[in-house]
Amino acid sequence: MKKEELRYLQRLAELYPTIGKASTEIINLQSILNLPKGTEHFMSDIHGEYEAFAHVLRNGSGAVRKKIDDVFGHTLSNSDKRALATLIYYPKEKMRLVKKIEEDMENWYKITLYRLIEVCKTTASKYTRSKVRKALPADYAYVIEELITEKAEVLDKEAYYDSIVNTIIEIGRAENFIIALAELIQRLVVDHLHILGDIFDRGPGPHFIMDRLMEYHSLDIQWGNHDAVWMGAAVGQQSCIATVLRNSLRYGNQDILEDGYGINLLPLATFAMEVYKDDPCSVFEMKGTSNYNAAEKDLGQKMHKAIAIIQFKLEGQLIRRHKEFHMENRCLLHRIDPEKCTITLPDGKEYPLLDTNFPTIDWKKPYELSAGEKDVMERLESAFRNCEKLQKHMSLLLDKGGLYKTFNGNLLFHGCIPLNEDGSLKEVQIYGKTYKGKELYDVLEAYVRRAFFAVDNEEQRKGRDILWFIWASPNSPLFGKDKMTTFERYFIADKATHKEVKGAYYRLLENEEVIDSLLREFGLDPAKGHIINGHVPVHQGEGESPVKCGGKVIVIDGGFCKAYHKVTGIAGYTLVYNSYGLILCAHESFTSAEDAVSKESDIVSNRVAVHYTTKRRLVGDTDTGIALKEKIGELMQLLDAYRRGIIKEKK
Known part of the structure; x- marks a missing residue:
């Protein structure tokens, strides 16, 4: 064993001082590799439009509604599903409205809690208990964990869960608990968020x-x-x-x-x-x-x-x-x-x-x-x-x-x-x-x-x-036009002088040979990889598609900013990458959170599959999985060093 390798394993042994601890960690990591990959959410060119951004963040570009459909199928009406989705997005605001029209709040609390618990169970099922536990709100962590964890040792599960839910309602904590569950679902439905630039300017927030x-x-x-x-x-x-x-x-x-x-x-x-x-x-x-x-x-x-x-x-x-x-x-x-x-x-x-x-x-x-x-x-x-x-x-x-x-x-x-x-x-x-x-x-x-x-x-x-x-600069990878015609737009009437010509990149987006070379330039496999970017609004209203080069390039600037809505014909694109593939979401204009609550309206207008995998992707297929496999390999080396007597256990 090389000196540097031994020194690294000795450092690793400080974290896992026994064969038992190293073995347990290997088992834990191996189990994570076989879970479905977490959902990634892509947003771009938000341009200060806080209310629309916040709503899309709450609904996960339709991921929350998809979970509701998965859980309840045809057992809930569309109106009930919309109501439940709105509650998850805006729990405080929705409950204020419900209390004005609902006569039997205790029954509403009970039905709602059970529905949220079921959505929570499904949403949490793709994560380890440890990861879910870290996401739980501190005040209700123990109770939520009890409600969303299957307990084989409980014979009468219905009575067990009933007793917990009834107690929550009796002690007057139903509203707080509903808020906690709704926020947990929002938290778990998206594992990681990518913001592809232009948070600032134009919009007010x-x-x-x-x-x-x-x-x-x-x-x-x-x-x-x-x-x-x-x-x-x-x-x-x-x-x-x-x-x-x-x-x-x-x-x-x-x-x-x-x-x-x-x-x-x-x-x-x-x-x-x-x-x-x-x-x-x-x-x-x-x-x-x-x-x-x-x-x-x-x-x-x-x-x-x-x-x-x-x-x-x-x-x-x-x-x-x-x-x-x-x-x-x-x-x-x-x-x-x-x-x-x-x-x-x-x-x-x-x-x-x-x-x-x-x-x-x-x-x-x-x-x-x-x-x-x-x-x-x-x-x-x-x-x-x-x-x-x-x-x-x-x-x-x-x-x-x-x-x-x-x-x-x-x-x-x-x-x-x-x-x-x-x-x-x-x-x-x-x-x-x-x-x-x-x-x-x-x-x-x-x-x-x-x-x-x-x-x-x-x-x-x-x-x-x-x-x-x-x-x-025309040579900036974040601008990419021949010039910025700010002066001309103020001082010259002739609109021909206002024109800003896009760089060659935008004219070559359908050239597969060029796109493949760009993916290789950044160390990616052209057969599997995609370029995802924003910056230049896609004019859907004129028939332009955000999906270029047979799906290898996805441009997700559809005009979040209100100033672009007339030009693009929509109110922004977002992208979702879950264990089943890449889904592009086109959004309608967002009026206000008040309208979303009172009318139970959502802003996802169209979801299009860009790429579906034949086999569900697991954590082991991701960058995180690669890192976990490397760590498993290092821990296996540590186990070997313990067993060969090269490193001594510290019990």
Whole structure:
């Protein structure tokens, strides 16, 4: 036995000091391998739509209703199944409504408890008792375990369970117990959650989504470009801060910053009112501002314009500082002719400007911030850096997140893999060196982490600037378009200038040879693996399918954000991967939790099998199974070492 191997086994022996303990662990692990694999739930491009996100999380994209159907079949009516599903999603709210109309609550409690217990039994059956035990709510752990565990030694099982249920009702704990069971079912129906990026921007509740994810039992996050720009803002990258503010003002979501994160926007408001007091800022109209009065809209538009001009200046400085980003064509302020009120774009075409009032621009040095703009940005940078809640949310993105993940044979990422038109991996220059494919993803993620953790100031600055690169560069795997036409959308009427052309990756999604090579690039088997990503909304209303390349690619951005519903024709896709295969779920628009409770409506509109397995997948077939098999092998070696007298038992 090699010295290193012996040293490792001696460390392992500290955890399993006897033959008996090592043997027991081998048996336990072997039993886990033969359980059905846990259900994975994939969500993408949530964009701050907290209520819809929370509902889909509660119903597991239809997984809860599927469990109810499995348990009760035709023994319950569809209306009873809907009522039970709604109760599991919203136990507190549903019971408040039931108490207003139900005459015999004691009977309702008893029927409901029995139904929930049966669903709980089925939901828990695919896990070990140890895993279920860890998921149980502390106050009712023992009682729930008694109710969902088959007890062979009890002769009159009906009387045994009746006595427990009756006691729960008699002592007035039925409602609390129902809530505990409903939340346990929600917890067990999904084993692991994948978020494929873009939690932030557009919708009003990204901070609520992040709070919810901080409490979630098992998840990973693949960063989206909108997450990256918030990460940049959190570390004080001023171009990212300006972008976050502009996006928030554009969608009328300044409440996220002020109320959600406690970031003071008064310096920007004061500056905007002073500099743009006589400017209607009409091209900076905000979306989704129905709740604002005329004065609030006027202020919002002025703030919107002020931060947009600051953003264009800061981006120009950044691009000129980093020639290797190859984004000089996005420096546009110096292309404005203030006398003619026109702009000449890099293609040589001249266009009239929709807004010609630029009081803060020095045309000799168009990218230099005015004294007032510098003061605003310094105050905002301090506010973002020192926001405790924002930093906690960023810590979650760093702890649970990354640019990509390989998991159970699937490759998960938000956007794309930069490709040349022939399908070969595109080389991208990052700070003087070129990278492609997996290596590009790895180096970009390393720089992101340096932005937060590097001690060296220059490395930290490079990391901060790379977060903006990830947000906006044509060579970014999280953006993947030829340019971000923010300036053109505000200032030029001709919509041809607003067009953002997708990269080669999106034109090659049906090319099996290319997709197979990408899966191999990330160490996956093309015969079994899938690429799962979001970022670009699928236009189902126009007949576009989210399933590409014969099922090898699944694009699950169907437009969670309300701003995209008219474009996509639905309200988002999610994906479920259980022991039977991959199921794609298309969702209807979500109105409110109140409607879901009172009307017992669900938002899963269509479930389509993407891939079914002929044999039910077990834990042993997963990445977790591979790790468990390795551990079993190591424990077998430890047993051999005990039996050969190489390592002594510690009894």
